[in-house]
Amino acid sequence: xxxxDASVPAISPRRPIGASVATFRALMGSGFRRYxxxxxxxxxxxxxxIVFGFLRCYVLLAVAAGAAGGAPGGYDARQLATFVWVxxxxxNVVGIWGWGDLADxxxxxxxxxxxxxxxxxxxxxxxxxxxxxxxxxxxxxxxPVLVGALFFPLATPSRWQTVPLFAxxxxxxxxxxxxxxxxxxxxxxxxxxxxxxxxxxxxxxGVLAGLYFPLRxxxxxxxxxxxxATPLPGLLQTxxxxxxxxxxxxxxxxxxxxxAVWAAIMLALAHWVQRRAERRLVVQGx
Amino acid sequence: xxELRAYAALFGGRLRSATAYRTSFAVEMVTNAAGTLIDVxxxxxxxxxxxxxxxxxxxxxxxxxxxxxxxxVLADLTVGNIDQLETYVRTGRLDAVLVRPLAVLPQxxxxxxxxxxxxxxxxxxxxxxxxLARNDVDWTPARALLLVTAPISGAVFFGAIFVxxxxxxxxxxxxGKLGHGFTYxxxxxxxxxxxxxxxxxRTLFAYGLGFGFVSYQPALTLLGRAxxxxxxxxxxxxxxxxxxxxxxxxxxxxxxxxxxxxxxxS
Numbered sequence: 001x002x003x004x005d006a007s008v009p010a011i012s013p014r015r016p017i018g019a020s021v022a023t024f025r026a027l028m029g030s031g032f033r034r035y036x037x038x039x040x041x042x043x044x045x046x047x048x049x050i051v052f053g054f055l056r057c058y059v060l061l062a063v064a065a066g067a068a069g070g071a072p073g074g075y076d077a078r079q080l081a082t083f084v085w086v087x088x089x090x091x092n093v094v095g096i097w098g099w100g101d102l103a104d105x106x107x108x109x110x111x112x113x114x115x116x117x118x119x120x121x122x123x124x125x126x127x128x129x130x131x132x133x134x135x136x137x138x139x140x141x142x143x144p145v146l147v148g149a150l151f152f153p154l155a156t157p158s159r160w161q162t163v164p165l166f167a168x169x170x171x172x173x174x175x176x177x178x179x180x181x182x183x184x185x186x187x188x189x190x191x192x193x194x195x196x197x198x199x200x201x202x203x204x205x206g207v208l209a210g211l212y213f214p215l216r217x218x219x220x221x222x223x224x225x226x227x228x229a230t231p232l233p234g235l236l237q238t239x240x241x242x243x244x245x246x247x248x249x250x251x252x253x254x255x256x257x258x259x260a261v262w263a264a265i266m267l268a269l270a271h272w273v274q275r276r277a278e279r280r281l282v283v284q285g286x
Numbered sequence: 287x288x289e290l291r292a293y294a295a296l297f298g299g300r301l302r303s304a305t306a307y308r309t310s311f312a313v314e315m316v317t318n319a320a321g322t323l324i325d326v327x328x329x330x331x332x333x334x335x336x337x338x339x340x341x342x343x344x345x346x347x348x349x350x351x352x353x354x355x356x357x358x359v360l361a362d363l364t365v366g367n368i369d370q371l372e373t374y375v376r377t378g379r380l381d382a383v384l385v386r387p388l389a390v391l392p393q394x395x396x397x398x399x400x401x402x403x404x405x406x407x408x409x410x411x412x413x414x415x416x417x418l419a420r421n422d423v424d425w426t427p428a429r430a431l432l433l434v435t436a437p438i439s440g441a442v443f444f445g446a447i448f449v450x451x452x453x454x455x456x457x458x459x460x461x462g463k464l465g466h467g468f469t470y471x472x473x474x475x476x477x478x479x480x481x482x483x484x485x486x487x488r489t490l491f492a493y494g495l496g497f498g499f500v501s502y503q504p505a506l507t508l509l510g511r512a513x514x515x516x517x518x519x520x521x522x523x524x525x526x527x528x529x530x531x532x533x534x535x536x537x538x539x540x541x542x543x544x545x546x547x548x549x550x551x552s
Contacts, residue, residue: 040460051467054487055474059332059339062482066336073335151484196313203317203324212328217335 031131073216085148089141102185103194179266189277210237319405340482352417357440359410436504456543
């Protein structure tokens with residue numbers, strides 16, 4: 001029985017990168033399938049997105065009708081309607097709200113099962129989150145955009161680069177959103193109970209990502225500060241601004257580059273916090 | 287008396303568990319209050335871009351936002367946590383609630399009274415106060431009475447909507463989000479003059495579901511403005527009646543739901 005020891009067998013030692021990709025893909029698939037089982041929740045959530053789409057769209061169009069020049073924040077009526085309806089779909093892809101899994105696992109001690117795996121928890125949860133986002137992209141974006149298009153005139157992109165830029169922007173938004181949520185959940189390593197930080201996040205992220213109103217309606221200095229100093233506008237406002245071509249091509253691409261910088265910073269930060277936490281973690285329970 | 291003591295015990299347990307994690311509780315108190323504040327800030331931001339929205343100025347719209355803020359916050363504080371019903375039904379924990387010799391609804395409400403939402407009430411009152419200070423209300427006894435009845439009836443109305451949307455979980459387990467369209471959606475709807483909405487959407491929400499009588503009609507009466515949509519000024523006094531009707535419907539639906547509950551298998 002001398003062949004038995006506690007070392008972890010490498011899945012495919014000669015192709016380490018291929019194996020990592022396979023693992024990442026498998027974890028993504030599991031994230032996708034997990035959300036695919038919540039069919040009632042998907043339908044209920046879509047219905048709510050549509051109700052809020054109507055509410056926000058009517059209010060913003062009334063603001064546009066009352067604004068001098070008819071273009072509050074530099075958006076015309078079509079752009080505002082597109083902003084609202086695509087935003088209602090994208091909200092679920094980016095997944096700003098409702099992820100407390102990691103905090104729960106830290107509090108209960110289940111996190112220990114994640115730590116013994118040969119994949120960093122940040123990477124593993126990122127893969128699962130990308131799977132979740134892929135599911136949302138397929139199921140949650142279409143219905144609100146379709147309803148919006150039926151009831152309101154929407155804007156369509158006129159530049160060739162808008163569509164690929166938008167795709168990259170959405171991916172970066174998902175990564176940035178995930179890392180933000182990861183960090184908020186990770187406060188449980190120090191606090192045991194992350195409910196407070198989670199609520200703080202739910203509250204701040206919606207308004208500062210541009211869900212309640214386009215951030216361009218704020219005074220310029222405040223909007224610019226938010227964009228440069230926080231990753232939050234990159235979660236929703238930037239992809240939407242890119243799609244509706246709010247800015248000249250150079251600024252449009254620049255905003256996506258800024259998103260990429262923030263995604264990289266946040267991902268590095270999540271890894272660093274995770275390493276710090278592992279050094280002080282005491283798993284409770286027997 | 288025994289019943290009251292049982293409810294007091296439930297409430298006391300809730301109080302102790304809420305204060306067990308003090309830092310989180312404090313953060314929750316603050317964020318909750320800030321949440322209500324953000325709804326109000328949104329109104330200010332939108333009016334920064336336009337002097338008049340839907341034919342109403344910021345000060346006039348604040349009257350509607352204020353009544354809604356107070357009414358919604360009071361309802362959310364007292365019965366808002368009923369949206370946890372979904373979890374009770376899915377996990378079968380409702381069984382434990384049903385076997386106790388107490389009514390189901392008060393148990394659920396008291397077992398999880400969201401004390402963290404207390405500070406919201408101060409914000410809600412503040413917004414209503416601000417609206418009154420910024421508008422030149424021509425006070426009459428009827429208007430003074432309206433100032434009391436409208437926010438309270440609004441709270442009863444929102445409370446009934448909370449119960450109705452939670453009760454949908456008896457039939458449709460993962461329905462949590464569905465109700466948000468009417469509870470939080472209703473709050474957003476009533477925070478603005480209803481003239482901003484498209485006609486069929488307005489007819490459905492304002493007159494079909496009754497949301498128009500929560501804050502829009504009472505605010506018009508308080509401001510002494512004629513309704514651009516044509517309802518007479520006494521429509522502002524209808525909110526208690528509407529709240530009563532919706533509460534009766536909610537009570538019936540709740541009872542049907544509890545009877546429909548079949549627990550959960552393994």
